[in-house]
Amino acid sequence: MYRLLVAAALVGLVPGLSHAVEIKNVRPCFGPLGATRINTTCLPGDVLFMTYDIEDLKIDAKTGKAKYDTTLELLDEKGKVIFEKKTPNDVLPQLGGTRMPGDLHVIMPPKQPAGKYSVRLTVHDKLADNAKRFSFPFEVESAGFGCVGVAAPGIALPGQHHVTGFALVNLAVNAKKDPDVEVSYRILENGKAVASTVKIFLPQQMPAGVNLAEANFVPLNFPVYLNRPGQYTVEVSATDKIAKKTREFRYKLTVLDVSSLVGR
Numbered sequence: 001m002y003r004l005l006v007a008a009a010l011v012g013l014v015p016g017l018s019h020a021v022e023i024k025n026v027r028p029c030f031g032p033l034g035a036t037r038i039n040t041t042c043l044p045g046d047v048l049f050m051t052y053d054i055e056d057l058k059i060d061a062k063t064g065k066a067k068y069d070t071t072l073e074l075l076d077e078k079g080k081v082i083f084e085k086k087t088p089n090d091v092l093p094q095l096g097g098t099r100m101p102g103d104l105h106v107i108m109p110p111k112q113p114a115g116k117y118s119v120r121l122t123v124h125d126k127l128a129d130n131a132k133r134f135s136f137p138f139e140v141e142s143a144g145f146g147c148v149g150v151a152a153p154g155i156a157l158p159g160q161h162h163v164t165g166f167a168l169v170n171l172a173v174n175a176k177k178d179p180d181v182e183v184s185y186r187i188l189e190n191g192k193a194v195a196s197t198v199k200i201f202l203p204q205q206m207p208a209g210v211n212l213a214e215a216n217f218v219p220l221n222f223p224v225y226l227n228r229p230g231q232y233t234v235e236v237s238a239t240d241k242i243a244k245k246t247r248e249f250r251y252k253l254t255v256l257d258v259s260s261l262v263g264r
Contacts, residue, residue, distance in 0.1 A: 035154030035251035
């Protein structure tokens with residue numbers, strides 16, 4: 001039987017009184033604090049990362065803590081549960097309020113069969129004795145050339161180094177066992193490029209230690225020094241010239257104006 005590797009993590013603090021827990025702001029994204037992911041179709045070897053908010057958890061009047069369980073389930077196209085994990089949470093709110101931010105991620109093995117799946121998360125507020133759940137459908141396509149494991153923060157500050165990380169998988173090779181891939185990275189503001197497009201060519205710029213005969217997997221990253229605030233769009237495109245396939249992804253990046261946030 002095939003397997004999907006699934007992990008869930010909940011991070012945050014919550015207080016207040018409540019009688020009906022809610023799950024809001026469910027969002028697929030590119031890793032922790034990541035930019036929103038628009039296309040959630042996955043390749044084998046990819047990661048589906050999601051964040052959400054738990055609202056209105058009941059707080060124990062004596063301990064000031066919230067107590068709840070989260071149950072993460074993975075379902076196949078027929079609705080059969082193929083993975084389940086229950087996690088108890090006992091948290092002390094240090095910032096006040098009744099919200100608990102959460103996240104989960106689903107890791108597809110390299111040989112994951114193509115098909116339709118869904119992830120289902122249930123939150124049971126143990127103090128109020130009520131529960132809510134959400135389901136999110138996604139699809140795994142057949143193995144082929146593409147980008148997997150994208151990690152890209154959606155919010156940053158001037159002076160930081162912003163890094164877009166990902167990996168290319170299933171690169172075609174020639175008779176010499178070499179790939180022929182061109183990767184382009186550019187940043188747009190109001191639809192116009194803010195600087196020259198950065199390009200990587202493989203195999204000329206293959207990262208050290210990569211051996212496609214052992215694992216057809218090439219980790220790449222694009223670091224950018226953020227010199228000013230603004231609203232940007234990051235575009236990454238990879239073309240396998242041997243297989244004649246192009247894959248791309250894009251996301252929104254907001255570089256905050258620190259002076260407007262903290263005052264002078």
